[in-house]
Amino acid sequence: MTLRLGLTGGIASGKSTVSRIFAELGAIIIDSDVLAREVVAPGTEGLAEVVAAFGPEILTEDGEMDRAKVGAIVFADPDKRKVLEQVIHPRVFLRALEIDQAAGEHDVVINDIPLLVETNQADRFDAVVVVDVPTELQVERMVRDRGMTPDEASARIAAQASREQRLAVATYVIENTGTLEELRERVRQVWDQLPR
Known part of the structure; x- marks a missing residue:
């Protein structure tokens, strides 16, 4: 088990x-902070949704989510924080579930x-x-x-x-x-x- x-x-x-x-x-480590970065990496559906919700100005020159910029927005506005959480949390949960289900019986x-x-x-x-x-x-x-x-x-x-x-x-x-x-x-x- x-x-x-x-x-x-x-x-x-x-x-x-x-x-x-x-x-x-x-x-086997499931790190929610690492997964939260993974689900909004460049090219992901998660990042596209964050950009749709917050605008392209939250991207760095490399096309990554500017965590500091997004952090400043969501910590100042609880409604915007909920929007971000609705993008990230379900994706993190599903990714964690995938990792968990791939574990062997003695892991x-x-x-x-x-x-x-x-x-x-x-x-x-x-x-x-x-x-x-x-x-x-x-x-x-x-x-x-x-x-x-x-x-x-x-x-x-x-x-x-x-x-x-x-x-x-x-x-x-x-x-x-x-x-x-x-x-x-x-x-x-x-x-x-x-x-x-």
Whole structure:
């Protein structure tokens, strides 16, 4: 039986790194952020729909969707955000389903979903893995690695589910406050505990 896990964590928790380590261990990763880019790549029906809805000025010179420009539009206007979501979300869902259905009976499929808690998806999975870090460390990483101010970082964190809400749905918790090697070891421990 294919084992299906949800993987989540707050911004700057190290979730992407954990996802990569799981992939190295043999998991099939379904990353909704990657798929969201795929479904609006140049030449896709998805991109054509976004251009029809928002105009050709949202394209870069290379014919790609200018994510920053579209982001500025949709975060300022909830109705426009819904329009974008109606283009992207069904396509991401279908692509994720294709990947999932191609998995073999002994595979581990990990759905990397940043907003898993916010979108009430925990029940869809056999288990949920939460990458956990203290809020202060999230702020520190966002200031250091993403050039945000402490206030900007705190606002992003406040817009997501709380640490407590994520931990409440966790089957496995991977604490990420140490070195990359320590993180790798924690991921391996969870991998070894998975029922297969």
